[in-house]
Amino acid sequence: MLKNFSIDELGIGMKASSTHLVTEEKVxxxxxxxxxxxxxxxxEVYAKSTRFEKRxxxxxxxxxxxxxxxxxxLPGPGCIYISQSLLFKKPVFINDMVTAEVEITAIDTVxxxxxxxxxxxxxxxxxxQGNAEIFIPKV
Known part of the structure; x- marks a missing residue:
């Protein structure tokens, strides 16, 4: 069963993570x-000519x-994505295992x-890496 966190249950420093294999099929x-x-x-032929040298x-x-x-x-079903900044620092290749992580840095209860x-x-x-803002609906 999925957990829906209320804003009162959240705290600075709380984290969630997941791991995903980037496959040919997903791409x-x-x-x-x-x-x-x-x-x-x-x-693949085109990608070899790029600075990445593969797809x-x-x-x-x-x-x-x-x-x-x-x-x-975290925070779970029902939350609304408000904003996201992204900085793409390194390429991700086919068959790479990616770990995604989010960490709470601030909470606005108002x-x-x-x-x-x-x-x-x-x-x-x-x-x-980046920063995101999420709206937590009142349950």
């Missing part, structure tokens, strides 16, 4: 869903792992908003 499905068919994601996952696919943490873990640091890692190296 292809994300291309279809998003309409982003950039050859750096799909064409990379869509940055927004990787950032979606953060979104799923908010919806499914506006029912919670601020988070957001990060994604591959082999303990930060590949994506």
């Amino acid at each position: 292809k499905l994300f291309s279809e869903i998003s309409g982003d068919y950039n050859p750096v994601h799909l064409d 990379i996952a869509h940055g927004m696919l990787v950032s979606s792992f953060i979104s799923s943490l908010f919806a499914m873990q 506006k029912n908003r919670v601020m988070f640091e957001t990060r994604c890692y591959v082999d303990k190296v930060i590949v994506l």
Whole structure:
């Protein structure tokens, strides 16, 4: 059963994380869903000519792992994503294992908003980082 945290149950420093394997299938499905068919994601020959030298996952696919943490873990179902900043620090490749993590940095009980640091890692190296604001509906 999924937990819905009320704003009163949340505290600064609370974290949630999840791990995801970036597969060929996920990259292809994300291309279809998003309409982003950039050859750096799909064409190995093209990708070899880039600075990455092989295909990379869509940055927004990787950032979606953060979104799923908010919806499914912390603060949980019913929360509303208000804003997100993202800095893509390193590429994520096919077959990389990505760990997404969110951590509460501030809570506004008047506006029912919670601020988070957001990060994604591959082999303990930060590949994506940013900040997010989430609205917590009153239950």
